[in-house]
Amino acid sequence: xxxxxxxxxxxxxxxxxxxxxxxxxxxxxxxxxxxxxxxxxxxxxxxxxxxxxxxxxxxxxxxxxxxxxxxxxxxxxxxxxxxxxxxxxxxxxxxxxxxxxxxxxxxxxxxxxxxxxxxxxxxxxxxxxxxxxxxxxxxxxxxxxxxxxxxxxxxxxxxxxxxxxxxxxxxxxxxxxxxxxxxxxxxxxxxxxxxxxxxxxxxxxxxxxxxxxxxxxxxxxxxxxxxxxxxxxxxxxxxxxxxxxxxxxxxxxxxxxxxxxxxxxxxxxx
Numbered sequence: 001x002x003x004x005x006x007x008x009x010x011x012x013x014x015x016x017x018x019x020x021x022x023x024x025x026x027x028x029x030x031x032x033x034x035x036x037x038x039x040x041x042x043x044x045x046x047x048x049x050x051x052x053x054x055x056x057x058x059x060x061x062x063x064x065x066x067x068x069x070x071x072x073x074x075x076x077x078x079x080x081x082x083x084x085x086x087x088x089x090x091x092x093x094x095x096x097x098x099x100x101x102x103x104x105x106x107x108x109x110x111x112x113x114x115x116x117x118x119x120x121x122x123x124x125x126x127x128x129x130x131x132x133x134x135x136x137x138x139x140x141x142x143x144x145x146x147x148x149x150x151x152x153x154x155x156x157x158x159x160x161x162x163x164x165x166x167x168x169x170x171x172x173x174x175x176x177x178x179x180x181x182x183x184x185x186x187x188x189x190x191x192x193x194x195x196x197x198x199x200x201x202x203x204x205x206x207x208x209x210x211x212x213x214x215x216x217x218x219x220x221x222x223x224x225x226x227x228x229x230x231x232x233x234x235x236x237x238x239x240x241x242x243x244x245x246x247x248x249x250x251x252x253x254x255x256x257x258x259x260x261x262x263x264x265x266x267x268x269x270x
Contacts, residue, residue: 005063005098007215008239009035010232011181011223018044024227025051029062031232037155037179037223038092039067039103040084045091053093065099066092067133068114076108081117085126100127101155105139106265115146122149131155131179136267137170144174153177158220159185160192160210160251161258171219180214182260183222194254198247204237211238213251 010028012021021044025036029052038048045066052062066088068081076084085100100121102114121127129152132143144151154171158164158180171178189195189210199206207224214222215238226232243251263269 004034005177005221006034007221008211008236009033009037009063009065009179009221009223011225012036012038012044012048013042013181013225014044014227018042019047020227022047022051022054024232026054027229028226028232029055029057031229032236033232034061035063035065035221035223037065037181039101040069040088041067041103045088046093049092049094059094063098064092064094065101065131066097067101067103069103076113078113078117078120081114082121085117085121089126096126096128099129099131099152101131101133101153102135102143104134104263104265105132105267106263107270111142111146115143119148129153131177133181134266137166139267140170140174151176153179153221155179155181155223157182157259157261158214159183160189160195160213160254161185161256162260163252163254168217168220176219178217178220180220180222183214183224184210185258186260188258188260192254192256194250198243198250201247202241202243204241205234207231207234208238208241209243209251211235212241212243213248215239216243216248 010033025048038045068084118130130149131153133155135154153176156164156167168178184207190206195206195209199209211222214220224235226235
């Protein structure tokens with residue numbers, strides 16, 4: 001049922017023009033992408049589903065991920081979660097998703113209720129893998145204790161300006177994926193002198209250097225957003241870029257730190 005997980009996929013968040021993802025997903029699959037990432041709150045699941053269904057790539061070859069929301073007062077119950085996921089499946093026009101994430105461990109998130117529902121959805125065949133987003137080690141420990149399903153991934157912001165060594169080490173120790181969203185720091189990595197110089201040396205884009213640095217790490221995958229064929233192909237080409245140990249160490253040593261996505265309810269702010 002589930003497609004193989006590939007280490008570079010398509011992120012699909014946008015605040016406007018959500019219809020663009022119908023064509024963008026179609027172009028991405030034609031270019032060779034096989035991982036597509038969305039979420040209920042992105043309000044684009046319908047267009048994602050249409051893009052996948054219009055593609056000549058069979059659904060079983062696409063690794064499709066979405067995320068649930070837990071900001072329903074006084075907190076979603078078991079049935080609310082089951083119903084919410086069925087809504088996502090309807091909008092995506094699919095019988096299952098390959099990966100279902102908890103979007104945030106916000107104040108209304110209850111591990112037993114939410115992850116118990118995720119386990120049930122997996123048993124029903126509606127979900128192939130279970131993941132979380134924006135979890136710190138304490139939340140990961142609790143999730144692993146509660147889940148019957150293996151924890152497949154923790155999706156977090158990660159790029160050369162937010163290197164997330166602790167969470168990468170945790171993933172390597174416990175054998176799950178870190179899926180890096182915002183891997184180009186919304187373009188901020190393009191202005192880093194070290195990345196510019198490495199890109200010039202290899203005659204590639206700074207985006208490829210940032211993505212190749214991420215892909216050099218065990219247990220790390222990336223989901224850059226791209227909305228043009230050129231950017232789609234450029235990002236995918238990062239798989240072929242081999243950085244030297246010295247170049248990797250130079251990026252590892254970047255001293256700036258900048259978090260792009262920072263919510264008041266994030267665990268690092270509580």
